[in-house]
Amino acid sequence: MTNYKPKLVCFSCRFGWGYLGDEAVLAAQIKNWIPIICSGKIDAAHIVDAFRRGADGVFILGCPEGDCHYQDGNFEAKKRVYLIQKVLRSFGIEPERVRIELSIDPEGKRIPGLVAEMTDVLLKLGPSKKVETADRVAVAAEKGK
Secondary structure, X not given: OXXXXXXXXXXXXXXXXXXXXXXXXXXXXXXXXXXXXXXXXXXXXXXXXXXXXXXXXXXXXXOOOOOEOOEXXXXXXXXXHHHHHHHHHHOOOOHHHEEEEEOOEOOOOOHHHHHHXXXXXXXXXXXXXXXXXXXXXXXXXXXXX
């Protein structure tokens, strides 16, 4: 396992994270970085799909609580992460593999460091179990809305 390099998928809100920075530079620094219009647009299926495609973890960067461009998108994303963590645990997958950070970083300078912290967590956890029951995880999380 010494050669293990965790695959982390990072979704970040365009209105709170890196909008003043150079997107190409950030993309070069952060593998599997996906800028999105709002963290609230991420649903359980996106998270499960990341695991199905080989991710060891998913990290979501959203706007600070009470300061979402789309009113409550970050609150909805936080609820989804909580629910998906519960469902993952019931399938024997560590809930720490999914994390949400609600803050702001217009220049995107903190993103690489936060991704590195999450990658360290994944290194300690080791490779993710294959999500053979991914569809059931997504259905269970969606029902919990």
